[in-house]
Each structure stands twice: as C-alpha cells, then as structure tokens.
Amino acid sequence: MSDNLPVMVNITRIVEESTSVKTVFFDKKFEVRPGQFVMVWVPGVDEIPMALSGPDSITVQEVGDATIALGNLKPGELIGIRGPFGNGFSPNGNILAIAGGVGAAPLLPLARQYSKITFLLGARSAPDLLYTRILSECTNLMIATDDGSVGYHGFVAGLLREMDLSIYDSVCVCGPELMMKSVLDVLDAKGALKMGQFSLHRYMKCGVGLCGSCCIDPEGLCVCRDGPVFRGDILQKSELGRYHRDACGRRS
Amino acid sequence: MSDNLPVMVNITRIVEESTSVKTVFFDKKFEVRPGQFVMVWVPGVDEIPMALSGPDSITVQEVGDATIALGNLKPGELIGIRGPFGNGFSPNGNILAIAGGVGAAPLLPLARQYSKITFLLGARSAPDLLYTRILSECTNLMIATDDGSVGYHGFVAGLLREMDLSIYDSVCVCGPELMMKSVLDVLDAKGALKMGQFSLHRYMKCGVGLCGSCCIDPEGLCVCRDGPVFRGDILQKSELGRYHRDACGRRS
Amino acid sequence: MIRLQRGPVEVGGVTLSNHLILAAGVLGTSGSSLARMLREGAGAVVSKSIGPEPRTGHAGPCLVVLEDGVLNAMGLPNPSHEFKEELKPLEGEPVIISIFGGNPEEFSEVASWFANSATAFELNVSCPHASGYGAQIGTNPDLVQACTSAVARFNKPVWVKLTPNVTDITLIGKAAEDGGADALVAINTVRAMRISLEAKRPVLGNRFGGLSGKAIFPIAIRCVYELYESCNIPVIGCGGISSADDVVEMMMAGASAVEIGSALRGNPGLFREISSALYDDNGFLPKEIIGCAHE
Amino acid sequence: MIRLQRGPVEVGGVTLSNHLILAAGVLGTSGSSLARMLREGAGAVVSKSIGPEPRTGHAGPCLVVLEDGVLNAMGLPNPSHEFKEELKPLEGEPVIISIFGGNPEEFSEVASWFANSATAFELNVSCPHASGYGAQIGTNPDLVQACTSAVARFNKPVWVKLTPNVTDITLIGKAAEDGGADALVAINTVRAMRISLEAKRPVLGNRFGGLSGKAIFPIAIRCVYELYESCNIPVIGCGGISSADDVVEMMMAGASAVEIGSALRGNPGLFREISSALYDDNGFLPKEIIGCAHE
Numbered sequence A, B: 001m002s003d004n005l006p007v008m009v010n011i012t013r014i015v016e017e018s019t020s021v022k023t024v025f026f027d028k029k030f031e032v033r034p035g036q037f038v039m040v041w042v043p044g045v046d047e048i049p050m051a052l053s054g055p056d057s058i059t060v061q062e063v064g065d066a067t068i069a070l071g072n073l074k075p076g077e078l079i080g081i082r083g084p085f086g087n088g089f090s091p092n093g094n095i096l097a098i099a100g101g102v103g104a105a106p107l108l109p110l111a112r113q114y115s116k117i118t119f120l121l122g123a124r125s126a127p128d129l130l131y132t133r134i135l136s137e138c139t140n141l142m143i144a145t146d147d148g149s150v151g152y153h154g155f156v157a158g159l160l161r162e163m164d165l166s167i168y169d170s171v172c173v174c175g176p177e178l179m180m181k182s183v184l185d186v187l188d189a190k191g192a193l194k195m196g197q198f199s200l201h202r203y204m205k206c207g208v209g210l211c212g213s214c215c216i217d218p219e220g221l222c223v224c225r226d227g228p229v230f231r232g233d234i235l236q237k238s239e240l241g242r243y244h245r246d247a248c249g250r251r252s
Numbered sequence C, D: 001m002i003r004l005q006r007g008p009v010e011v012g013g014v015t016l017s018n019h020l021i022l023a024a025g026v027l028g029t030s031g032s033s034l035a036r037m038l039r040e041g042a043g044a045v046v047s048k049s050i051g052p053e054p055r056t057g058h059a060g061p062c063l064v065v066l067e068d069g070v071l072n073a074m075g076l077p078n079p080s081h082e083f084k085e086e087l088k089p090l091e092g093e094p095v096i097i098s099i100f101g102g103n104p105e106e107f108s109e110v111a112s113w114f115a116n117s118a119t120a121f122e123l124n125v126s127c128p129h130a131s132g133y134g135a136q137i138g139t140n141p142d143l144v145q146a147c148t149s150a151v152a153r154f155n156k157p158v159w160v161k162l163t164p165n166v167t168d169i170t171l172i173g174k175a176a177e178d179g180g181a182d183a184l185v186a187i188n189t190v191r192a193m194r195i196s197l198e199a200k201r202p203v204l205g206n207r208f209g210g211l212s213g214k215a216i217f218p219i220a221i222r223c224v225y226e227l228y229e230s231c232n233i234p235v236i237g238c239g240g241i242s243s244a245d246d247v248v249e250m251m252m253a254g255a256s257a258v259e260i261g262s263a264l265r266g267n268p269g270l271f272r273e274i275s276s277a278l279y280d281d282n283g284f285l286p287k288e289i290i291g292c293a294h295e
C-alpha cells in the first residue's frame, strides 16, 4: 500500500456539451466501475465529487465556485484526482438507464460497456441533453424534455410510468434529487423497487467514509462508501427527496 | 509487515552447563541460521545480544548484570526476544568448527545441522567445556584445554596449527576475541584466510544496523547487520584483537 | 493474547456498554450515523464537535489517506444548535456531545443547548487546524481550566480532549482537572502536512492538518502514560487504535476506555470485531490491566 | 517525477557534495562508520551527539522497529572528548559534529574540543529522552539562544536541531536564529512509547523514547514548512525521508538540504540510490524547488 494523495492529471481538452456543461479530458486513465466517483481537486479552489464520465474524463455542470473554476481551466493545467471511490452500479440482464441532466455522466460508461441498454435521457430542453450522439449509437435511446422541445414532453418519470418494466432486470438511475424520487415512486408503484439502482448526491468531503458529511437517514449509510449507488428498496424509507444536509451538516 | 516488538517467551527449563554457563530453554522456537543472534530482554534489567544455541534456547555465560539476572530466572518467567538478526555462518563442503568457551553456543546448531563436522572445542579446563556429550555424538570432536585437564594441552589455535587444513572447505569460529585473533593468524599463516568465518562480539544496542555502536574499523561494518560472521580476509586488517568499543563508544 | 471480562464500564461519569467509543468527528455529523455506530457495537459515541455558529469547514481537499494514517483538515464544519434535532432518535443512548468555542462563554453557550440531551460533554480544545478554536485554547492551561469550569456548571460529566501538540501535555491535563473535568481524552490529531509534488502545494485546502491513525499510536500511548502518572481523573485513550491488542496496550498505558476514529475507514463493523476479540469470560478484570505498565 | 540539477550545495555555511546528509546518531559513533556513509554517497555526515562526559546510554531495549517507524531511547551514549580520535581519518571531509550539554558552558566546552576538526556544529537541543539534556534545553527559547551563542563564538557554522515536541516550533527556531545559528535542522524524534502486552511494561528500557521514520514524515514536513515561513536562515529537513520523492517534498516545504536516519536500516546504500533517482541534468534548479509550496 502507499500514500493516497491526489494524482495530478493534465487537462488535454475540454468539450462543451451544452451551455453550462463541459467534459474535461485528462492525460491519465482510471480504472472505474460505472457509477464510481472521484474527488476532483481544483488547486486553490476546492475539491468536489464527480462521476467519471469515461476513464479519462469528467462531465461538469457549472453551478458554483469549483465547477466554474473547473470549466475555465485550459488544456495543460493540472487538476488532482483522488479515487475512484464508492460501489458503482451492479447491473445485470436487460438494463434500463435513466438519466436526468448531468446525471447522464455516470451512466455514459455503463452505456458504453453494456450492449442493448435502453436509455431514458431527460433534460429541461433540447440544448441541455447530453451525449445524444453517442447514446443514440450504442443504446436504444428515448428522450424526454420538460418543454417538449424534443422527444417525450415531460419528465422522465412520466415516460417511465408509461413503460412496461417487466422486460428489464436492472434500472440504473442518476439525476436531480426530485427526478430520482419520482422514478423511485414509479418503480414502487410498479412493484419494481428492488431492481432500481440510484446514484445519490450528498455533500462529500472525505470520500472515504470517515467525515460523516454524506450520511443519509435513517440508516446512517455513507453515500461515499456504502453508495453512491443504492437499491430502491433501501431508499424507500430514506431522506431521498425530502431533505439533505449542507456543508455544515444542516438539513435543508 | 508488522511491528517488531520483542516477542515474550516463557522459560521452560534451565540447564547448568558448567559453573557459570547455563542453557535457558523457552516455549517458542525461532527459525534461525546457525550464527544468527537475538536481542534478549531481561525485563527491568537490560537487553543483550545472544546467539541461539538451538531454536528455543540460549546458552548464557554469567559475566555481569544481565547475564546473571538471566541465569537467576526461573521456569515460568518471561524474557523478550528480538530477532533473529545478522547473517549467520554460510559453510560449505567439509566444515571445521572452532569454539572457545561460550563461543560454542552459535556453533552447536551448526554441528547439529551438518553431518561430518570436525569440531575443535576449547576451554580453560575440563569443567568449562560445553556440550561435550552431544558434540561427541554428532561431530568429530577434538578438545583443547588451557590447563590440559582433558584433550590437547593448550589453546585451540595451537591445536589448529598442527592440523592439515587442506581437507576443509570452511572454518567456522566463535570464541573470545584473542582466541579468534590467534585462529585468524593461524589461518593466515596457512594461506586459508578466506575459508575462515568468524562470529564477532561487539557492543550491541539496536541489533538492526542503526545505532552504530557495533561498527568495526576500518570499514565501518556493522557487526549486527553486516555480521556477526565475517570472512577472515575481511578481518585481517581490522580492529579484531586490537581494540573494541565500549557502551560509550570509547576504544578499549 | 490478553482479554478482558465483559461488564459494565463506568468512566468519567458515563456508563458505557463496552470500552470502545466512537471518536469525535468521525461519522458523527448526524443522529442516524451515530445510531449506526451504536448498532455496530460502539459502547458510546461522541458527536462531531459542535460550535457556537454553523461552519462549512475548510475548502477541500479536507482529507487524504496515507499509507499509515489519515491527514485531515475538516475545519470544524458543524450545524451548530440545529444539531439538537439530530439527537432526538438517540434518547437514552450514551451520546457524548463534543463542543468547541473560542472562549469560556461560547463553550458554556453551546453546552446549554445540550444540557438535557447529552450524556456527557467532551471539550474539543485540541483540533490543530481551526484558527481561534481547538488547540488555540488547548495549549493554554488557564483557558482550558476556565472553559472546563464553564461547562462543568451544567452538572453533566465533562471530558476534556487534549492536543499532543504541546510541550507538556500533563500541564494541560492538570488544568482540565482543576477546572472540574471528569475525564481526559488523549489525543486529538498531530499537526502535520503533506505536499503534492506535481501541484507544488500542500494537499490540504487548509495547508495544515492533523495526522491520525496508526502513525500516531506510539505518540498517543506516550501521552496517555504521562497523563496517568500526573493526573487523578480517568484517561480515555485515542489515536491509531485499530485492534483489540491496541486497546489493551492503551489500557496498560493507563486508559480506562478508548476512542476509535480513523480505523473505521473501510470497516464500519470494527467495533464488533474488536469486541469479540477483546472480551472473554476468562479474561482479566479491566482494573487489573488499566495502568499496569506503570508498576 | 521531479528531479534536480546536480551542483555544489551550500547550506548554512557548509559545502555539501549533494543534498543528502547522514542524520545524527545513526551509524555515527565511529570515524570509520561516518567515512563509510560518505563513501556510500552521503553529501555530508553528522556525528553521534557528543556530550561533556562519556555516557553509556540507557538500559536496553534501546530501539524497536515498528511497522512504519523506529522507536528509540539510546540515551545519548557517547565517548565524549575521546571522539576526537575518531575524526583523524576524516580530515577534509564534511563532518558536522553534533553536540549536547546541560547548559551553555557545557555546549561551549564540547565545541572547543572540535573547534579545529569540525566542519560545523549541530546542537542537539531536541533529544526527547535524556533528562537534563536535549529537549529539556530545546523547549526553552532563552536556553536555546544562549547555547547557540555559546557555540557561535567558535566561528564555525552552527546548526541547531529542533524538537517537534513543543507548542510552537517557530519560537525555538527564532531563538536559535537570534543566537546566531546558521541553519535549523527539523526535526528530531517525536516523544513516544510502546508497551509490551506480554511483559506488561514499556518496551524501552527508558520507557519513553523517540519515534522516527515514515510515521513522522508529515509532522516533519509541517515543521519545516512552519520554520520556512517564520525564520530567515536555511532549514534542513529531517524525519522519515526514504526516497527521492520525500527529499523533493521536504525541499518544497522549505528545506535547503535533508538529513536521513532510520531509512538506512537494512539499506546502507540508500544515499546512492536516492542520489541517482534525484539528480538529472535536465532537472530543476534546487532554488526553484526549495520552498515552492509556499507560493
């Protein structure tokens, strides 16, 4: 064993995926199970959790200090990577992937790795849809937009509600909290909770199951270590969709 | 790897070998090459280097605080063992072992392990001879006593001088400093320095090549780590038989 | 190996179900994670340190895992008085509330919020990387005594957690004792730093952090041993414990119980593991072991 | 990895053949072992600490090897003024004489014996386990300043070696600087203890000892970083270094050169190994690396 300091990687190129989402490629490949995440250090700014959208890339939605700083970096600049951490998805059989917004990031490697995935991709509007080209090549892609600008008009959960789930063995989900809660409810209604695998977002500081900042009620599970992916039945009575804790540990 | 604290062993029995020499047996066997040594901790007293005279025994000559305390311990009492340390003998072919006094201790496992050894055993007087019964069983034993009370009358070096060394491939030696120096000189005179392997005694504190208390001139070799066994040609121009350093590091 | 007889454990005014306590700041930010550690076999739990104001903590990286330890500078993130909510499901359980403040008044204010719900208080006067708090109090005997007295007024047991980053830890221990502490906890992390060669800067967002885990175990043993010789209140050992043998060694140094933090990384079931290795009906009485290395 | 250009190294009044120095007390009791370390590639060597009287040192065990470090309590064994003899074969070599004493007069007396033969002096005011010496001086800024001045009079470079076992190492560093030190060496061992479970007593004869090796590297980095920010004389980093990367990390923290001790266990050829990994014609200039983590 040796010290597990951040591994510094050189940014090689940055691809604009949509107005506020960029994919940052770097010069080192990480071995990763789809759904695992890394802690990304933007020197001088902060360290934040990010899914690997590929062995050598992260896909970043600019929402605040660190993500904006990340998006503004130039090829040749350095960021640090700790990890990969967490359990990742463990799909089997016929897979249904459901992504909302930048939640598509951890599901992209899944789409690449498994053939014959059905992929429900949701976003606000057409320009916010991620990875549509590659996903339409390697998956059976279904699209939903809130404004109906393309595909199904409405939320992915609505689309899901209309589907026959009996042909699927695993449902892998990542997206905004409320979208995931809706999907959870649909699965519940269809008696399919256990085949749901949800990748959660909680405030993460250590990434290794020590600091407690990512723990979810009521079991006190660590999203960083016991997750980030949890089975639907485990989340059913959890805080998901009701509250989460901020950087201070306050519920909000 | 794990912490290398002293391993505490229970004394099982104590055998008087001569007036001031006792063999202390304990309840744990150590894997050891003949000539390797251990650091023996007598709790509350001191820690001193000792050859293993068997996988589960040391043979102690009472000369001062720690050795007398060792000799006074009773079965059931604990001592600590660090090690084994050092290189040990690396004999090959026909072996001649030469022991003076308690220097027989590290040579006993050698005698047990290799068949057809010739063993020159020296001591002041008949009652000081160690291990004569077992050595006469498993080696071709030749005895020298300073007072002539048994065997050759005189020092082992004298006996050696009269021998034909051409039939031996290795000469393994341990005993008092001056005895070893005399043996070295005899080997030198016979052009047989390189086949000599001498187990040295120097003041040892750490046993692992850090503290420097056991280093010998002029090469600065550590007796605890580079030795305690050195080839005759390496010792020829050394401090052996001229001086050694005490607990303070003073030459004496 | 040396084993102990099970039995009720009374330390510093608190009854524990065994000798193993969750250390402050590790999996202790929410009631549910504290409850989980109790379910996993902790004899008691210490909360994340709670202070007078909510804090987000330092910028990341906040923690890096080293070959033989952990380096962290969380920066005392905490929800402040809102933490009261977290304790509701824990009623009746042995929950020690760790508190910090910048002066005796702040300690007293924070303590007042938990005067009914806490089993006991642990004063964090020892965090080595939060300016104005922690070790900046805990290196000054007068302040330590004053902060201890300020909390002792609530008639709950008060444990004072000490920093090893002082010239003489026994002076601080005695100050806590004089202030009315019921027990001393030793040690908090050792002030330390690592630098990223490629980034050419310290790896922690706060630059300085605290070292915990295996690397500091011999330092913790030394501190507990020193405190046991100098003070007359129980000492609770903390720092680098990861096995039943480590617990016994701490107890021989003088610890009446122990706290465990870093070793839980990757092993939330550690409390149960250690318990089952540590306790045995034919074992020693704890009092035969506690401090026995001093004889 | 980051490499350095070779070239003459000038630190604290001493010219070294590279940045790697043998630490005090490790293989430094005899002239021949010091000479061996120079042959093995050390850029300079520091002797065992020499004091006003010969000392046999503490009763054993004096040293135990841990999984991630070394714990020792040698107790400053030394031949005192007879050590002069040992230096004869080392004439012209960069040999720093480490000295200790119980007061400025003793420091001065010991220094006087080597005023002609030493390349420089290193003051051991930091050994954590010899009563009346070492850290008992080095935790008191006034004494540190006085002892430094007492030796500075011999017009040889004076390095002062600091203990991490203080509340604020920069206060001691400044005191040494005020006393006329040419460089600071940080750190000596961290006060620590281990207990034998079966023997139910501390494993070291002296009970207390000093921790060195890998376990203390993050503590040493922190101390060097702090001293670099607070003092204006060069800092020499020491503690847990075992690779070229460790050397670079120490230099980024602010070290102008490094000392290496425990890592030599089992590997007397370490200096050459590190040198060949560290130096490269296309490497950085040392001055580009020293302290660069402070920007």
Ligand SMILES: Cc1cc2nc3c(=O)[nH]c(=O)nc-3n(C[C@H](O)[C@H](O)[C@H](O)COP(=O)(O)OP(=O)(O)OC[C@H]3O[C@@H](n4cnc5c(N)ncnc54)[C@H](O)[C@@H]3O)c2cc1C
Binding pocket: A037, A046, A047, A048, A049, A050, A051, A052, A058, A059, A060, A061, A062, A063, A064, A065, A066, A067, A068, A102, A105, A106, A200, A201, A202, A203, A204, A205, A228
């Ligand atoms: C397992 C996991 C995987 C993620 N994967 C991605 C991804 O692939 N792409 C992506 O764009 N985003 C991802 N996120 C979310 C991303 O971590 C946050 O958007 C980011 O931390 C925001 O930081 P900021 O400084 O830019 O924003 P801030 O202004 O600091 O915060 C904005 C919001 O982001 C969240 N946030 C801030 N810091 C953290 C933190 N340390 N941990 C968790 N949430 C935080 C909070 O909800 C906060 O309110 C992931 C989060 C988790 C937990």
Ligand SMILES: Cc1cc2nc3c(=O)[nH]c(=O)nc-3n(C[C@H](O)[C@H](O)[C@H](O)COP(=O)(O)OP(=O)(O)OC[C@H]3O[C@@H](n4cnc5c(N)ncnc54)[C@H](O)[C@@H]3O)c2cc1C
Binding pocket: B037, B046, B047, B048, B049, B050, B051, B052, B058, B059, B060, B061, B062, B063, B064, B065, B066, B067, B068, B102, B105, B106, B200, B201, B202, B203, B204, B205, B228
């Ligand atoms: C590699 C090696 C193997 C040894 N094997 C044996 C053995 O099998 N049987 C045996 O009886 N003796 C052996 N010795 C010698 C034994 O270590 C000393 O007799 C013992 O240390 C004396 O300690 P004391 O406290 O009884 O005597 P003291 O009164 O302390 O010293 C008496 C003399 O013993 C020597 N001595 C003391 N302490 C040490 C020490 N730490 N290291 C080395 N020498 C020391 C010194 O020459 C001293 O003058 C061995 C020594 C070495 C180096």
Ligand SMILES: Cc1cc2nc3c(=O)[nH]c(=O)nc-3n(C[C@H](O)[C@H](O)[C@H](O)COP(=O)(O)O)c2cc1C
Binding pocket: A206, A210, A211, C023, C024, C025, C026, C048, C049, C063, C070, C072, C074, C076, C098, C124, C127, C161, C187, C188, C189, C211, C212, C213, C214, C216, C238, C239, C240, C241, C259, C260, C261, C262, C263
């Ligand atoms: C991530 C982390 C957070 C910590 N937070 C606190 C804290 O809030 N209050 C406190 O007193 N100690 C805190 N500590 C220190 C631990 O309680 C403990 O004293 C230290 O880690 C040594 O024990 P260990 O080696 O078992 O981890 C923290 C330690 C870690 C690793």
Ligand SMILES: Cc1cc2nc3c(=O)[nH]c(=O)nc-3n(C[C@H](O)[C@H](O)[C@H](O)COP(=O)(O)O)c2cc1C
Binding pocket: B206, B210, B211, D023, D024, D025, D026, D048, D049, D063, D070, D072, D074, D076, D098, D124, D126, D127, D161, D187, D188, D189, D211, D212, D213, D214, D216, D238, D239, D240, D241, D259, D260, D261, D262, D263
């Ligand atoms: C066996 C041993 C003996 C030591 N003796 C001395 C000494 O005499 N004087 C001194 O200043 N430091 C002494 N030290 C401390 C070292 O010089 C060094 O500061 C410390 O070991 C940390 O460096 P390292 O981790 O590379 O060993 C000794 C260390 C060891 C392990």
Ligand code: FES
Binding pocket: A203, A204, A205, A206, A207, A208, A209, A210, A211, A212, A213, A214, A215, A222, A223, A224, A225
């Ligand atoms: S982020 Fe620290 S426990 Fe999960």
Ligand code: FES
Binding pocket: B203, B204, B205, B206, B207, B208, B209, B210, B211, B212, B213, B214, B215, B222, B223, B224, B225
């Ligand atoms: S006994 Fe310490 S170096 Fe040999």
